[in-house]
Amino acid sequence: MSNRELLYARDVYGTVLKELGKLYPEIVVLDADLSSSTRTSLFAKEFPHRFFNVGVAEQNMMGISAGLASCGKVVFVSTFAMFATARPLDQIRNTICYNNLNVKIVATHGGITVGEDGASHQAIEDIAFLRSIPNIKIIVPCDAPESAEAIKVAYKTEGPFYIRLGRAKVPTIENKKDFVLGEGYVLEEGKDLAIIACGIMVNEALIANQILKKKGYSATIVNMHTIKPIDKKLITTLAREYKRLLVCEEHQSIGGLYSAVCEVVADSEPVIVKSVGVKDRFGQSGLPQELMDIYELSSIYIAQRAEELILQ
């Protein structure tokens, strides 16, 4: 597992965007002074006239994207997850989502693993901000290839999207299934509980399963890449089958995937659901791995929470 390929999801984003740009002239890309970090610079270099750098002005960027989309453009909008959601939330809600416009917000630097930049740059509430808004679809891919698939699906699917990518390199997950919007899937079958994860937490959950197996337990690991629309059918089936669910996300436990899963089971198949997520705290500076540990998100903590849940 340690030898797996490590890739930047944002590198893949830039490359895929460039490829899509060649095929589809209606694609326009906007960035707010972070194009070298988000990798929209790759598109900008190839198609300078279809790329607009709006400077440090995210609210304006969202409004411009809406205007472009209203004229038939498919608009990809990028900046860091913190500034792609919190600052222009009103523009996203009232102008992009209410009008159901074809704007694809692809944010990089999501989550606590942004690392050294600290709390102001660690978007760990972004999913919560957006999840309650009608029309938008939310994807948190688990690795670089899945990010590529998600971006292509977002292009092909009418309406607003939010795709959250990270800053750091991520290992490529083996044995993934084809990406289908709104359909999570089982990566590993186990017997004692189901672990539902998204983003980089899928890899952590897979490692946690190794730890659990050494102790004689095993978990079913689910990649829930789409947070909205959430896969109610799969969650209900898992709840019925395992009675114990553990939800892992690089996000506050409030308002993200954990909340989405709880909403489904509370409504259909009430079982106990525990969370591995940030516990109503802000982030801080540190190395990504240090932060994953101190906020109890890494595999060892997932294994601990899983064991507690099994023994409960």
Added chain:
Amino acid sequence: MEEKIEALRIKAKQIRRLIIEMLGKAKSGHPGGSLSSVEIVTCLYFSVLRHNPKQPNWPERDRFHLSKGHCCPVVYAALALCGYFDREELWKLRRLGAMLQGHFDRRVPGIDVSSGSLGQGLSVALGMALAGKLDNKDYRVYCLLGDGEIQEGNIWEAAMACSHFKVDNLCAIIDYNGFQIDGRVKDVMNLEPLRDKWLSFGWNVIQCDGHSIEELLNAFEQAKITKDKPTVIIAHTVKGKGVSFMEGVVDFHGRAPTEEEMKLALKELGDE
């Protein structure tokens, strides 16, 4: 020219009557800023805009975006008079299930993007203008802003970007009626020196009497021939214009006329 101006004056009066009736029947809404925008909207829909009510989505159409979405009655009235939809719809304004929502809404034929949350429209208009440039289309984009509205920071982000991207196909109009909900604009949050602000942001600035059809038509003409920069028309207007007891009365920013006031206002405005 005189005939044309007279015809537009008649349209403006019709629109004023429709606004009063619409809001009177709806028993809620925003008369003040709708009435102050009447000549601006009349000039646009009945003279300036290239549009076709029978083909609301005609790709070559000029775009009009109302950034101050609460003043939708003036645009709804103009669209109805143009024949975008049946005039009977006007009497359902703000009712459950109505096409005419309380704020500017794209479910109405002829409206491209909904608005309502202030300060976002100039960005939207910029996106439309950039799309026109990308597609080598010669349509123009018009965006009507409120004066109170431009206290929003987003407006100035957009103002900076419009001149940066040199969208000479974009024309913003500020309905400078001088009032906002809490009082006079100059008391709540002064905008002056307004002309200098827009000039320093790189815009072609035209000031005019926002109730003079002649001056407005000239301003729109000047905007059309200005190259390499966007134009803003600062239209000096009177809030509640045309109804004596509404003019300059801040209460009528967001209060509909009562049955009595509606009758009085219609009487004052005279026959269609």
